[in-house]
Amino acid sequence: MEDYERLVKIGEGASGVVYKARDRRTGETVAIKRLRAGGCNAVGEDGAAFDAAFRREVRCLDACRGHPSLVALRAAHLDPYTGDAFIVMDYAGRSLAEVMRDDRAGKPFAEPEARRVMRALLEGAAALHARGVLHRDLKPANVLLDARGGGVRICDFGLSCPDTADAVSSPLTPGVATLWYRAPELILGSRDYDAGVDTWALGCVMAELLAGAPLFPGRSEMDQLNRVFDTLGAQDVASWRGFASLPRAGNALCRLPRPPGRLREKFPALSDAGFRVLAGLLECRPERRLSAADALWCPWFDAEDPAAAAPQAVAPVPAAAAEQPRASSSCSARFSAAAGGVTVPAVAAEAMVA
Numbered sequence: 001m002e003d004y005e006r007l008v009k010i011g012e013g014a015s016g017v018v019y020k021a022r023d024r025r026t027g028e029t030v031a032i033k034r035l036r037a038g039g040c041n042a043v044g045e046d047g048a049a050f051d052a053a054f055r056r057e058v059r060c061l062d063a064c065r066g067h068p069s070l071v072a073l074r075a076a077h078l079d080p081y082t083g084d085a086f087i088v089m090d091y092a093g094r095s096l097a098e099v100m101r102d103d104r105a106g107k108p109f110a111e112p113e114a115r116r117v118m119r120a121l122l123e124g125a126a127a128l129h130a131r132g133v134l135h136r137d138l139k140p141a142n143v144l145l146d147a148r149g150g151g152v153r154i155c156d157f158g159l160s161c162p163d164t165a166d167a168v169s170s171p172l173t174p175g176v177a178t179l180w181y182r183a184p185e186l187i188l189g190s191r192d193y194d195a196g197v198d199t200w201a202l203g204c205v206m207a208e209l210l211a212g213a214p215l216f217p218g219r220s221e222m223d224q225l226n227r228v229f230d231t232l233g234a235q236d237v238a239s240w241r242g243f244a245s246l247p248r249a250g251n252a253l254c255r256l257p258r259p260p261g262r263l264r265e266k267f268p269a270l271s272d273a274g275f276r277v278l279a280g281l282l283e284c285r286p287e288r289r290l291s292a293a294d295a296l297w298c299p300w301f302d303a304e305d306p307a308a309a310a311p312q313a314v315a316p317v318p319a320a321a322a323e324q325p326r327a328s329s330s331c332s333a334r335f336s337a338a339a340g341g342v343t344v345p346a347v348a349a350e351a352m353v354a
């Protein structure tokens with residue numbers, strides 16, 4: 001790590017600390033995430049699993065390399081003797097959470113601005129889903145905005161989950177995603193969810209952009225579910241495919257009589273085309289929720305955004321990954337050593353993953 005000069009701390013979360021740094025060889029600004037052993041993520045991994053969690057994060061970042069809406073991995077380093085683990089990425093700007101809190105002080109984004117950000121986020125999500133990766137922690141703190149270039153990038157693959165051809169299927173853990181952005185099926189304990197958990201979270205982000213405040217700021221899992229059902233209605237909850245087998249299907253909140261959804265009332269100024277995207281992403285029934293790729297086909301995205309840079313292309317997807325149907329993700333929460341070692345970009349000559 002002697003090739004990097006540490007500048008300032010730019011973030012800290014459950015899994016580690018992120019620093020802005022300078023690459024002494026090129027003078028470029030980078031972001032370095034130092035992973036903390038023992039508290040590495042909400043999946044509850046620690047001790048021996050730290051190594052596997054580090055590899056999983058690097059592997060997911062590597063799988064998503066090259067897309068303009070996904071943060072770029074430069075190198076990774078895990079010292080087996082000291083346990084120090086670092087991930088070096090392009091520095092991609094300040095987080096959307098910071099910008100909303102510090103610069104905009106709750107001022108909502110205008111619809112064309114929100115559309116530009118959502119287009120980039122959905123393109124990023126569509127690319128990572130096509131590559132068999134679930135992010136599982138999309139939220140404003142994990143969206144980076146490059147003030148100069150206008151870029152929008154998804155970061156923090158600490159809870160992401162690869163779906164490799166040789167991975168052994170195992171139940172997914174429902175304990176993922178930050179509460180305010182957690183899909184209802186996760187709260188109800190689903191263990192076979194799919195990319196819909198990410199598109200739900202992006203629906204919450206879209207609502208937050210347009211309202212200037214979180215849509216469902218729950219204080220507990222049950223309060224969260226209650227807020228979701230209060231806003232979206234819960235008449236057809238029991239008709240979800242597989243609802244009866246969800247561990248918390250019997251919860252009284254699911255049976256409470258409620259008025260019809262009132263999402264539209266909360267966004268009176270949003271165009272009908274925009275509302276169709278919002279309502280499609282915030283669809284409680286996972287099998288009816290818009291996928292990221294389908295959302296991009298909605299007429300809302302036909303409009304050109306005046307400030308938009310050149311359209312962002314979705315990077316080519318390996319044929320095998322592209323063929324995977326959305327609803328049958330076999331994404332495994334387990335990432336066994338047998339799934340292979342971490343591959344870092346060839347340009348990252350200093351990457352030394354034990």
Ligand SMILES: Nc1ncnc2c1ncn2[C@@H]1O[C@H](COP(=O)(O)OP(=O)(O)OP(=O)(O)O)[C@@H](O)[C@H]1O
Nearest residue numbers: 011013014015016018031089091092095141156158
């Ligand atoms: N490549 C990057 N460029 C600029 N800032 C970054 C970059 N990666 C991360 N950050 C900043 O660091 C913060 C924390 O990073 P990250 O989310 O990866 O850590 P974490 O420990 O997993 O956090 P959390 O527990 O909140 O999910 C981000 O919210 C963002 O502000």
